[in-house]
Amino acid sequence: MEMELNAQVKKAGFLQRLKEFPIKLKDGVTKRIKNVQKFGKDDPRRIIHSLKVGLSLTLVSMLYYVRPLYNSFGVSGMWAILTVVVVSEFTVGGTLSKGLNRGFATLIAGALGVGAVHLARFCGDKGEPIVLGIFVFSLGAAATFSRFFPRIKQRYDYGALIFILTFSMVAVSGYRTDEILVMAYQRLSTILIGGTICILVSIFVFPVWAGEDLHKMIANNIIKLANSLEGFEGEYFPSSEKTSKETNSCVQQYKSILTSKSTEDILANLARWEPGHGRFRLRHPWTKYLKIAGLVRQCAFHLEILNGYVLSDVKIPQDFISKIQEPCSIMSREACEALKAIAKSIKTMKRDSVCVNAYIENSKNAIQNLRIALKTSSPETEKDLLEIIPGVTMASILIEIVNYVEKISEAVEEFTGLAHFKETPDPKVSPELGQHQLLHRGSVKPVLEGDSEEENNSSPHVVINVHDEQPPTTSEKKVSGVQKTRVGVV
């Protein structure tokens, strides 16, 4: 009885599943298609690249379809197809690097291979395969070993691979054919045709420049840093209207920078192969991007540590928080603005050091204010050292972050010179910059007892002339990039 019931239940379940199957299948397929669509929309260049590869393949097929072309190249046309498939990379730099490596390696290895076959023929019928075998073994092993050297690996890895390939193929097949020169010529010419088609399609049909990607990536990483700092401020000193969830997603943005080194290295390496394009000249200082990226990553390391404190449930006494809140808040806000200005300067390729320096000055002033706040905190009211440790550490790391923002700004300043960025127009004409100055009118560098003289000399900063002979005004003058502010009240 029970078994029968079980069987009935099972049957009903099976029928139910059978009925649901088409619906589930449809849902699954729809979901997949939507995923693919979203993936394509996220970066439409992927779709364009796929179509470009299809185009190159169709073009190179003409070597077979068109009778006169087939007559001159014959089955060697397949080397052209092979070249197109292998050389078609996403970026122009990748395609150029692979295409040139393949072309030159084939040329050199083909010549060596023909030479090896001629040399081996002197050794008689029995000696020939032995001599050829020794050649193939030793050159193959040597070229493989060379691929381990970092310099060769970085730029000529593919060339070394093709060298081994072509040399082995020419030397070995030379044993069975007398038309070795014809073969080598056909192989080289078809590879040139395939490579040329790829390079032309890559450069002239919606090109993707590795250099431009690197440029944008660095700027975006700086923006991510800025957003994380902004999010941190909103998280820890919540004064704005943003919800905690919103700011938390911002705080996490720096995460991707922690491990972006390999991508940056690859892009910088490919960018070197690219000709001048857009506003990037042939000898654009690509390696300088890596220096800036290194500093940005250092900054991200600090944010990672800071984030650990934000996420932890350690409670800092409210009176201590309220004491450091204002300077810390200003520090992160101004550093964030500085980063945004730096990123904008990179994106628009226009120098804007005055504006950046002003923000950095403000955040450095906030550091001094923080120091004063910490110094003047009387020991009686201080709860105890143990409780405020997390707060002190947080503030200390924030100070380090501001220092790194200054280093980033200096590195970008050096870079903008090398990369021939345009100067920004006269600030008096630019309404935007005027607004910045207005914002900074009140920025005061506090003087702290015991502040060492070296610290004051370390960078351009706001100078306060208290005993100025002129009457105190709020007018501003810029002297060679250093903002000189005269403030009547200290």
Added chain:
Amino acid sequence: MEMELNAQVKKAGFLQRLKEFPIKLKDGVTKRIKNVQKFGKDDPRRIIHSLKVGLSLTLVSMLYYVRPLYNSFGVSGMWAILTVVVVSEFTVGGTLSKGLNRGFATLIAGALGVGAVHLARFCGDKGEPIVLGIFVFSLGAAATFSRFFPRIKQRYDYGALIFILTFSMVAVSGYRTDEILVMAYQRLSTILIGGTICILVSIFVFPVWAGEDLHKMIANNIIKLANSLEGFEGEYFPSSEKTSKETNSCVQQYKSILTSKSTEDILANLARWEPGHGRFRLRHPWTKYLKIAGLVRQCAFHLEILNGYVLSDVKIPQDFISKIQEPCSIMSREACEALKAIAKSIKTMKRDSVCVNAYIENSKNAIQNLRIALKTSSPETEKDLLEIIPGVTMASILIEIVNYVEKISEAVEEFTGLAHFKETPDPKVSPELGQHQLLHRGSVKPVLEGDSEEENNSSPHVVINVHDEQPPTTSEKKVSGVQKTRVGVV
């Protein structure tokens, strides 16, 4: 007169350089050779791999040299050479991944290609190239697009490439030949021969296992962390005989961990392709290594920040340093020992959680001592908060490092269970562990007022029974991995 003198000077300089040229050339060549020798000695597996590639190439050349083999495969033998060159990777996992990808992709694409050619022949002489062109364009573009998907990119990127290659070649050359099935069969069989040679040589001639490399890399990274911590202790609390230069080179060891993520990911990905080998089974938990590696990297981030304070010239008041010196010193030393024990446990594949836990306990006790030291510091003797900020931050980061060491230990503990590590022999028999216990006989967990109850419950720790009914002894008992120490004096 002056011009004549100039010319004479120039001539003398030129002769001098001409004389020096052979010496310089010889020096340069000798230097290069020495560099190459050193490079080979650093990792002799590189030389072995190069010879293995040479061997595979020589073996595959037999398809041309041996008459019966050449008769059956003909010029298709070059596909075998091509396969050997392209599939020969440094690790077994790499070779297997490429070989299997190439084999299966050729099989599928070859079948589809033959089908496409047969379909196209129905469309008449004029329609055939058009239909073939549409096939090649659309499948080429679709397969290229699929390579962008992270999952496919990670494991089947090479397979997708070979799919495009084979399909295009079969479909396009099918237009000009009637023996398409023979061609497809020859191509597939030669690729199988080449791939098999590569895989056999890779596995049976001095194999390099990606899994083993990953395993060693993680253990070495943990040792690097330990050395850096040790170096940091020597640098900041110099009590040992090591010179500052020696310790500084140790401190820097963690640097390589900061950016090792991509290498780890690649190795873990390749390790999955490998069959069981040595003490690694087929379903070894390779992904767990990445979890441990992530925690190790987090620890390295903290060391990077700590290193910033070590390198900076900020001076911390001597009396504050002397106050925190002992606990900080113990914290880093014990954490360092714990890391070394963890690394040893991974390297030897033996569980050793008792010993590791004891070290972690000691460093956690030192944290409590540090807290007491900070708490009992009377405000009068405290110079001022401003001056001790770097010291407080350093200590705070050190505490975080100890926490991460504990997390690493937990992750490794979980991993050792999954990876079937051997249990260490009974501690009473092991003389080494006995020594450890001797070292920890005096470890005391201080009780701090205001210490929250949650903190005490967070992990196994040393329990001090002051009012024990038994007379105070120094004997030790281990209760389920938690070291229970009875100490008479608190």
